[in-house]
Amino acid sequence: MNETQLIARVIAGDRLAGRELYDMHASRVYSLAYRLSGDAEKAREFTQDAFIRAFSRLSQFRGDAAFSTWLHRIVVTVVSNARRSEIRFGREVALDEAHSIEATAQQAEPDLRECIARAVENLSEVYRTTLIMHDIEGYTHAEIAGILGVPEGTCKSRLSAARAQLRQDLAAFKE
């Protein structure tokens, strides 16, 4: 059974077809959710949320783009919305925690892995998403452009800007 037939069966309420469609995409969806969130529990929740949303809206999927593109766009939206909420909440507690974070930071020089993680975290949402999708998860520019709904050129310039900022943030690092 091909993917289009599977989708039709899921819309008709066939749970075995649902599982098959899920098995075809779940690992990559989870991997992307994990890279974007950096947390196994969140990745699990985002993956579940993305599939629940996708299945409930499957009848609106017109097949203009590949199903994986449509699904991955949902994942990126789910993760972005969650991160925005976290950032909003983080701002509220930041003042309370600022002192303790500063004290910890002075105790030891962070290693390169930590510095990279922090530098990637500091990128703006669009740069970060593009960098993670391209340089870490191996999506092509065409795939990213389809998922994020931007022209391929925009995608390339975002990646270039993301790397430039990363290079700048890591410039001072001495091994």
Added chain:
Amino acid sequence: MDENRFDEVIRDLPQSLNTPSEPPLDEMWKVIEDAHFNSPASTRRPGGMNSRAPWLAAAAALLIGIGIGRYVPLGNETQQSGNAASAVASTQRLAAGADTSAIADAYRDQTSNYLGQAAALLISLPPQNASGKADAAFAGKAADLLVTTRLLMDSPAAQDPKLRSLLEDLELVLVQIARLRGERNKGDLDLIHQAVEQGDVLSRLNSAVVTNQSSE
């Protein structure tokens, strides 16, 4: 850090940044399956309303008819008594191409009423750590609103892309609330609150109520 070293860092990123653990595929599928296939609210079928279930189409015609029957000017016709008769008459007028602005008014009013009820339900949703005493009442109300949500999604009211997107998010949240009817897990309410917050549903709902009222 020099250029070569930086290139190495980029090349090694897949191994050095948030390397994923093995995905808990079966565990995740159980949640998805419960939410989508086992939920009483997950019985949507493809195609138009008529192909989905004839009774649903009839119910929709009656509901919309009742709404329109209250708004479409009757002109020279004799006022029918009773909602059912009014619904039949107004549905016939709709089929005959009745005054479109009156029909739009009817949809708008039904939408306003629905949005107000949905906002009230979400605002009064129990906090994450609340006991499950009131769950059945919330689930029942959510199931009712879910029917209206789906009718509106298939109606001209959903032609507005903003409203359509809001209805889609509300559908997801209401499905989750409707599931509280059975025994709930510790995280169920968490997930509902997260879905409301992630989709910014309440503020979009408030804004839709205001927009809808101001256009009346």
